[in-house]
Amino acid sequence: MSVKILSFINHAPQALDVEDSIERALEWGVDVIVAQGTSNDWGAYWLGSGLQANSANMKANLRPYLRAASERKIPFVLSVGQAGADIHVEESLSRVDELCREEGWNFDVGVISADIDPDFLRAELRAGTRIRAVHDVEGLSPYLTESDISESIRIVGLLGPEPIMDALAAGVDGVITGRAVDIALHMALPLLKGIPRGVAAHAGKILECGGIAGSNADASEPIWAEVDETGFVVRSPSASQSVTRRSVAAHSFYEREDPFREANPGGMLDLSECTYAETPDGGIRCEGARWIDEPYTVLIEGAKLLGYRSIVVFGIREPALLREVHALGDRVLDWLDSAPRFGAYEAGKDFRTKVRVFGHDGVLGPLEPAEGITGHEAAVIFDIVAVNQDLADHMAFVAFQHFFTGSYPGRRTTAGNATLPFVPANLPAGPVYGFSVYHILPLKNPSDPFTTRRVQLPGGGVKIP
Amino acid sequence: MSKIQDMTAALRSKNAGPFMITVDLFFANEADFDAVRDSNVLSVANVAIAYRVLESGVVGPFWHRDALMAKVTVPKHSSCQDVFCNDIFGSQQHFPIAQLEV
Numbered sequence: 001m002s003v004k005i006l007s008f009i010n011h012a013p014q015a016l017d018v019e020d021s022i023e024r025a026l027e028w029g030v031d032v033i034v035a036q037g038t039s040n041d042w043g044a045y046w047l048g049s050g051l052q053a054n055s056a057n058m059k060a061n062l063r064p065y066l067r068a069a070s071e072r073k074i075p076f077v078l079s080v081g082q083a084g085a086d087i088h089v090e091e092s093l094s095r096v097d098e099l100c101r102e103e104g105w106n107f108d109v110g111v112i113s114a115d116i117d118p119d120f121l122r123a124e125l126r127a128g129t130r131i132r133a134v135h136d137v138e139g140l141s142p143y144l145t146e147s148d149i150s151e152s153i154r155i156v157g158l159l160g161p162e163p164i165m166d167a168l169a170a171g172v173d174g175v176i177t178g179r180a181v182d183i184a185l186h187m188a189l190p191l192l193k194g195i196p197r198g199v200a201a202h203a204g205k206i207l208e209c210g211g212i213a214g215s216n217a218d219a220s221e222p223i224w225a226e227v228d229e230t231g232f233v234v235r236s237p238s239a240s241q242s243v244t245r246r247s248v249a250a251h252s253f254y255e256r257e258d259p260f261r262e263a264n265p266g267g268m269l270d271l272s273e274c275t276y277a278e279t280p281d282g283g284i285r286c287e288g289a290r291w292i293d294e295p296y297t298v299l300i301e302g303a304k305l306l307g308y309r310s311i312v313v314f315g316i317r318e319p320a321l322l323r324e325v326h327a328l329g330d331r332v333l334d335w336l337d338s339a340p341r342f343g344a345y346e347a348g349k350d351f352r353t354k355v356r357v358f359g360h361d362g363v364l365g366p367l368e369p370a371e372g373i374t375g376h377e378a379a380v381i382f383d384i385v386a387v388n389q390d391l392a393d394h395m396a397f398v399a400f401q402h403f404f405t406g407s408y409p410g411r412r413t414t415a416g417n418a419t420l421p422f423v424p425a426n427l428p429a430g431p432v433y434g435f436s437v438y439h440i441l442p443l444k445n446p447s448d449p450f451t452t453r454r455v456q457l458p459g460g461g462v463k464i465p
Numbered sequence: 466m467s468k469i470q471d472m473t474a475a476l477r478s479k480n481a482g483p484f485m486i487t488v489d490l491f492f493a494n495e496a497d498f499d500a501v502r503d504s505n506v507l508s509v510a511n512v513a514i515a516y517r518v519l520e521s522g523v524v525g526p527f528w529h530r531d532a533l534m535a536k537v538t539v540p541k542h543s544s545c546q547d548v549f550c551n552d553i554f555g556s557q558q559h560f561p562i563a564q565l566e567v
Contacts, residue, residue, distance in 0.1 A: 040483050041554055043545025135484040139546045249532035253489045257481040257524045257538040276531070306548050354549045365543055365551045367517065367561050385548045434546045435483070 002228040003031050003190045006068075006237070007207040010035035010061050010078055011053070012219040017239060018064050025224045025237035026072060032189045033065050033076040036182040036208055037092075038084035038114075038158075040301060041255075047083035048153050048303030048433030052091065055081075059095040063103070065222075066096070069174060070105040076174035077164055077185045083303075084179025085154045086115045093176065093455065100458040107174055107457045110167030114156040114178030116300055116441075116449050118149045124441070125149075131439045134299065144439045152302035152436045160265035160298060161200075162446035164188035172454065179301070181265060182208040190227050198291030201269045203232045205262075206251050206286065213251035214241040231287035233279055245276045248284045265446065268292040296446050302437025307352070308389040309429035310396035312382040314403060315419035320410040322359075322373045325380060328408045328417075329355035332382065332399050342395065351386035351395060380418065385432055396426035469506065470563035472497045478559035483545050485524070486516075486555040487538040488562050498533050504567045512537050515561035537562070 006025045008014070015021070037058060046052055058080065069076045081088025093111065100107060121144065124131065131144035141148050149155070156179040165188045167175045177185070183204025190200040203225050206213050211221025214236045221238040236243050252271050253259045260272040274288040316322055333355060337347045345351055359378025361368035382399040386392035404417055404425075411417070443449070470476065475491035490507075492498040501507065507526040513519060516539045524538035541558075543550045552558055 041480050043483055043550070043553060045545075134482070135540070137484050137544065137546055246532050246534075249529060250489075250491070250534055253487075253529070253532075253534055253536050255479050255481055255487065257485055257487055259527050259529060259534075259536050309548070352548060356549075356551070363551060363557050364560060367515075367542065367558075369564070383549055432548050434548070438483070 001193060001195070002226050003193055003195065004029045004224070004226045005186055005203065005207060006030045006033050006065070006222055006224050007186065007210055008035040008061070008065055008222045009210045009219050010037035010058055010080065011082070012210065013057065013061055014064065015218070015220040015238065015240065018222070020239060021222055021237040022064055022068050025222065026068065028224060028235070028237070030068070030072070030074050030224070033069050033074055034185045034207070035062070035065065036079050036180070036185055038079045038082060038179045042082070044301070044303035044433040044435045046088070047085060047156065047301060048305060049431060050085070050087040050154070052082040052088050055091050055095045058092060059099055062096065063099060066099060066105065067103065070103070070107070075168060075172070075189070077188060078174070079177045079180040079182070079185055081178060083156065084114050084177070085156050086113050086178065087154070089113065089176070089178045096176065097458045108172050109455045109457055110170065110172040110175045110452050111455050112159060112163050112167060112175065112177040112450055112452045114159050114180065114450060116155045116157045118152070118155065120449050121149050121155065122146060129442060131441050133439050135438070137438070139434055140438055144437060148302065148436050151304045153304060155300055155302035155437055157441060157449055158299045159450050160184045160446050161187040161191055163450045163452060165192050166447060167452050168192060183264070195227055195229060196291065197267065198269065198289040199227060199229065199231060201264060201291060202271060202274065202286060202289035203227045205269070206234055206248055209251070209254065211236065211238065211241055212254060213243065213248055214238070215244050215247045216241055217247070231285055233283040233285045235281070235283040242282060243284050245278060245284055248286060249276050265298050266296040267294045296443050297440045298443060300437055300439055300441045301435060303433045304436035306432045306434045307385040307387060308392045309432050310384050310389070310392035310426050311429055312396050312400045312403070312425055313422055313427070314380040315377065315421060316380060317377045317419070318413050318417070320412065321408060321417055322378055324408040324410065325357055325373065325378060328403060328406055329357065329380060332402045332406065335402050336395050336399060339398065345387070345391065351384060351391060353395070354383040356381040356383060389428055389430070393426050393428055400425040466566045468563065469501065469565050469567060472501055472567055476559050476563055478555055478557065480541070480555040481538055484541050485538050486541045486558045487536060488559050490535040492533040495530070495533065498530060498535070501567055502528050502535065506565050506567050507535065507537055511565060512539060512562070515565060516542060518542065
C-alpha cells in the first residue's frame, strides 16, 4: 500500500522545464497532484481586502499540472486564493474555469469553503466554548468576543484533511479548497488509504513547499514522494534539483517555530525521532514521525480595517541632510501633529505617522545597532495611516512639502532637499488591515463549519449535500 | 572571536506565523556546529537581549546535528498588527543573531 504524491506551490511560477519534471514524475507514478496556495504570511491584508496578489499568475502556474490531471485522470487537491475566503476561491475558480474552456478539460470538482459563518462562532460563544488567541498580541482578545466577530470583515478557518477526504471519497476529479492547513491537502488521500496520521503529516510537511525541500531550495520546482505505512521516500523529478538528507531534514525547520513538534488539527506531530536515509534511486527515506492525538481544533483568522495609508518616498544624496535626516523627519511629523488644519483629528488615534530611513534603520528599526547613516545616500519614506484616505493623502502631501523645502542646520539645498522618484508625491496605498481574530476554535466534528459544493467545470455548479 | 555571521554557511529568518520570527542557522561542518552550540551563545538569555523580548517568549534553541542546523524563534517585535510593520515576511531579522560573538 502506497500513495504517490506530486506537489507544487500554486502561487510559485514554475521552472521552464516543468513539463519534463512532470513527465518524469508520471513515469514514477502519481496518485494525487497537490498544490497549496493559501497563507497568512502577508498579514491580514488579503483577507481584509478580498483581493489576491494575482490570479492570472495562479492560472498560468496551474496549467501544466492540471493538464497532467486531465490527461492521466489523476485527482488533484488545491488550496487557492491566498487568504482563502470565499471571495478569493470564487475568483480562483473562475480562472480554473477559463483554463478548462481553453484546454477542453472537464472536471467534477469538490469546492470546500473555509469561510466561518459569524453566527456559527456566536453560537459557540453562547454555548460557552472558550476560543483562545494563539499569541498574546496587541489588538487580539485573549479569548474571542462577540465584538471581535462583529468587527471582522471576514473570518476563515484552516480546514484539516477531513472535509477533503469526504470530497475525495465522494468520487470527484479534484478538490479545490479555501484556506487550509497546507499539509491537510497532502494528508487527505494517504489517510483515506489507511496510512498512519504521523507518516501522512510528516510527508505533507516535507512536500508542502514543493522544491524548497530540494538541494537548492527552489520553490519553482515540484517534489514527489511515495508514502507507505511506515514512512516515505522523497525524490525530485527535476533535472536541475536533487534531494539530500540535509535538504529534506532542513525543510522541517522552514517557517516553523519548533522543528521537532508542531500543533496540528487533532494532534501534535512529533519529528524528534525521525531518520533520513539515502535510497539507491536518489531519494531520501523518512521514518519515525509520531502523532500524539489531541482534541480537534482549527486556527481561525479574521481581518479588520485599521485605516488608510498614504506614503511619500524621497531619495537623499546631500551629506548635510544625511546627517540631519532624522531631525528634519521628526520635525515634519511634529508639524503634522500640531498643524491647525488637522486640529479636528487626534494624533495616535485618527492618524499615525512614521518616518522610515532606509540607509539607517529602515529594516531593523529599534534593533539596529548602527548610530546613523554610514553610506552615501538614503531613502526616506513618510508613512501616514489615517481614518480616511483623504486625510492620509492630505497629511502625506503636507509632509512632502515640509520635508522637500524645510530648513535644517547646514542646509545649502535651498531649491529642494531631496529627489522625488514618484509622482504623485503622496502615493495612496489604500486600506490597511490587521487581524481581529487569530484564535483556536475547538471542533466536535472536523468538518462542522466547512461547506462543500460540487461544481462541474467548465460551466456551473451543483450543491452537494 | 568570530561572529555567527562568519560561522554559518547560511543564516535566514522568516515568519513562523505572523507573530513569530524564526532564525535558522546552517553550518558548513560539525566543528562549526559544535563550536556555536557549545559556546552557549544562543542561550535564551542572549537571544532575548538581542531581540529585546522576554526570555519567556523565546522558543528554542533547537539543535539538529545530523542536518548541521540550529534554530531559535522569537516574538515578532513589529508584526502585521503594527501598521508600521518593518518586515512583513520577517526575512531580514537574522541580523541580531548574525552579529553575536561566539
